[in-house]
Amino acid sequence: MRRPFPAGPAAAAAIAAVTVVTAFFSVPIVVRTVLGLLTVFVLPGFAVERTLHARPDPDPDADPDAQPFVWVGFSLAISVVTAVALAASPIGISRESFAVALGGFTALLALYAGLRSMLHDVPHEVVPDG
């Protein structure tokens, strides 16, 4: 028995993908702002954390109150490294390149996290005899 594709990673992958696509088109500024803020400050860390979480043995130190800090912390770190790497490369940092690099990475990671989570078998319930 397999789990369904989890909603969190699916939503993260979808939002990141939409951010990548809309970077190449004219969209209302509100849409661009919301998508951009999520893609820089929340989704990369969320995808990373989901990937780490998607394994059979649960994190013994998982703390629900600390999860938002993990998302924001890794999102900021990944965004900084991505932005510096792009700006240092011949590609340069622009709306398109940053969206493709950060949004693409996030979407792929979120899909991987979802697939990994889905492919792990749900532990069978042990029904006591008699």
Add this chain to the structure above:
Amino acid sequence: MTQAQTLAYERVAVTAANFRWKVAVIRATVAGLVCVALADAGSVRGYSNAGILFWLGLLLVFVPTAIAVLRPGAERRERLQLILLLGLALYLVKLLGSPTAFSFSDEFIHLRNTQDILRTHHLFDANPLLPTAAYYPGLAAVTAGVVDLTGLSPFAAGVVVVGLARLLFSGCFFLVAERVTGSDRAAAVAGLVYAANPMFLPWSSTFSYENLALPLAMFVVYWIGRTRHQGRRAADVLTVVAIGAIAVTHHVVGFALTAVLAGWWLAEHLRVVPLGSRVGRRAARRKVGVMALVAGAAVGVWFFVVAKPAPAYLLTNNIVPAVRQTISLLIGQAPRRQLYTSGGHIAPTWETVAGAAAVGIPLLLLAPALHRAWRQPRRAALVVSAAIAVAFPLSLAPRFAPDGVAISGRSAEYVFAGMGCVFGLLAVTRIPTAATKRIAIAVALLTVLFVGDITIGTAFYERLPEKSHPTGYPWSLQRDVIDASKWTRANLGIHRRFGANAIDAFALATYGEQNPVAEDDVWPIFFSRTIDASVVRRIRATGVDYLLLDWRMPDGVPPTPGYYFGTQEPGAGRYQHAFPRAALEKFDGSPCVASVYAQGAVEIIDVTRISDGSCTPDVALLSTRPARRGARR
């Protein structure tokens, strides 16, 4: 009623009480922020009593939070949320002072970095305000990315980046302090102590590279503490990514993180750590050591190989003069800096008393706090915190040296992290949850620390915005200088070499995207009373095209940090008389100089003909010509 039902009812009652407390603190915080906003508006209009509203607002933000997190019955999540609220509220206090544009000197440096990355799409464009800053592009690059991706202005993007970093720091520091002390109540006290450090209110809220790197470093410490004994390689890879982000964002934070990780590793060698099996302990300890090596290597390579101006900036220009002057002071060979006075302003007496109390209280409590930490069994991280806290008395000495004040002030951001943990531990061991009187004393001490450290961290006349039409020489950027800077970009193009005073140079470099020449190179052009041979030589040597003359300079002596241009100008830090008007008037009537802009107190003159050698002023003729500008303003 069964025992289970009784417990459930008690649980509901506690939750309801906690909710009421939280709502009360939120209301007080909002009221405090309204007071601060009114104080800001009053200050701009020149109301002299605006400061009272400001302090009332700060007390409304701090005191209820302190009571709520210390009170009996508060839950862990509530304490964490309230510490986050405090961090956010104090960030908003800074933002309310300048809600539409950056206003602190370092903010202009990083705004210029951001503008350069947005314009060129690449790194390392020379930053005329601080060359080293261009080689630490983490903050500017991610802000430029946010601007690109969201369509926000650089100011709005910077506010979001630093605001989220502030929340990250507040949260991660709570979580780290909780692991160090083993108590969420102690962690909450640590958060309060840290929020009271002299830099937290204005400085740590500014758009500056340290204010992104420090939260990331606190996050790395939290993350290593949480994952080091799990044996997950992906978690280690992510730690390395975060360390990389710090290495490209700020030098001192990178070195501080390396030192903390190395100290942690060493402390675990010396003390037994209660973490699973012996093999597991060794692996966990090794991971901290490996991350210390990674951090040291990444930070060192970036500092010495990539960021070429950084070693000279940090060591030669800042640390060495500060240490040298502090030593001279201690052996009685240098005069002591006068505290609480600058630019002709003298702080109210109560601020001096509060500042002394804010230094005296932690000094008195440090020994018992360290003793308590030392007696705490088997916690290596607590040893590291204690070692950091011990630096507090040492960090005070440079404050009395003119060149040491910056280092002393900035060190508070690190030292208070250790102090917070050991004081938090002391608080929970000395104050039982039900001891109302002791809680009241603790809140009073924390409030004195908070108020006193604010008086230490920021000159009293710079806490609120400057009034719209200041008398004397202003300490903040003026509207007409911003307009002039925008005019230069529209009419002269960008990247022209300008000579200007230190404050106006920020506007020229950002609103005008010009390249102001280093202030210590340019001051001799301004200070000379005639266009003599040395002025001509200096104009040619620096290659300036234009000079921005600010006719407010003769109106008063410069406030903090006590100079018009730079630290090397005559009279820097000890002005008794304002800048001589004749020194600005010397440019009138020179056939080699053309005035290209004059609006309000700002004039821009073109000196390219002197600079390129096509015109040499007749020194003898100019010195006999009468000044035309006596009634200019």
